[in-house]
Amino acid sequence: MTGAEAAERKMRFLFTLRSKGVTDARVLSAMEQVDRGRFVRGLFADRAYEDMPLPIACGQTISQPSIVGLMTLALNVQPRDKVLEVGTGSGYQAAVLSHLARRVYTVDRHRRLVREAEALFRDLDLSNITAITGDGSFGLPEQAPFDRIIVTAAAEDPPGPLLAQLREGGIMVLPVGQSDAVQSLIKVTRGPSGYDYQELRPVRFVPLVEGLGQD
Template sequence: MTDSEAERAERAAFILTLRGRGIRDVAVLRALELVPRALFVDPTLRRHAYEDVALPIACGQTMSQPSLVAAMTEALSLNAEHKVLEIGTGSGYQAAVLCHLASQVVTVDRYRSLVSEAQVRFRVLGLRNVAAFVGDGLLGLSTRGPYDRIMITAAGPELAPALVEQLKPGGILVAPMGDPREVQMLRRFEKGPEGVTATDLMPVRFVPLVPGVAATL
């Protein structure tokens, strides 16, 4: 078996695992199948690329396990016309998955090195509908908004007002809410005429959503 055949087999088994974890959206499963997770992990962790586990990345951050990436993506209820804002670029894996489901993806991270590495991966994959920026996630990126969907991949006790403001009426925001030192609750927020309503999805663990831009990394 060649390397490419071996990876195809890995990715096929990976999709079966996600189905077994309860992921049913065919478009979401296809998006995860199209994105080579191995490209986004540290080479020393390559053997774990298609396991359903979270993995460490640079700057003390983590890459969520694929079943959580899939569940959060499902919760956004995306279509091909949506513009999505992601807060917390990390490795770029989640943004790459979103690229196969949305019209435009804007992703923001406080770490310059993570943004630079993600941009390289996006270019390697030929993803033209994603733009990555260094910035304060709590402020979002109003110059590219408003957004149909927002995903936050770091935890905080409450929603940042700037992000709620940048979400279009009728839009959906998915975020882990709670104390970063404890188990948090993944919530799906919908912005309606009466305000924002929340639905609890599942308990999760995420790194904290930290204000500002990192000074050195």
């Protein structure tokens, strides 16, 4: 691919993000700096720049770029923030967040995904990401509280341990739903007297599963 073709592809990618409502300059800049093609392997590599979810290892998916952008937008990450991501997957969302936050902790139940994501983070010199194999539904109590929490798998309700690990004034964004057919993207803001819930849009994510994977 020539330099001109690569530039054109990037321009189309960013245009699609803007057309889907991802208009914040910081979020667009972060997504411009992270090459989604590095996070998609095998049969689907040539579709990495399309706005669609794609299969990755361990029966998981890499979310479509516009959903990554809209979730990042809703999270409203600030430069001093400490962020927890539940569901590392390909590592793409964590890589985007790393350009916006001070520190990103990302947890996945599949060792293989964590290993592969860590290798990519090293290659891309993203030194402010810590990737951990674990049951993300319990969060990371030893690193709490977090300014921002993002969950990239759907639970029936926002998990209690994650709500408890959100700092006052903090924001959590996650898909909530009882089946893969009916899910809503929810923004939770922790206030001095409780939690405020805002429904953002319908989405479809893999389910949040407790315990560790076999790989």
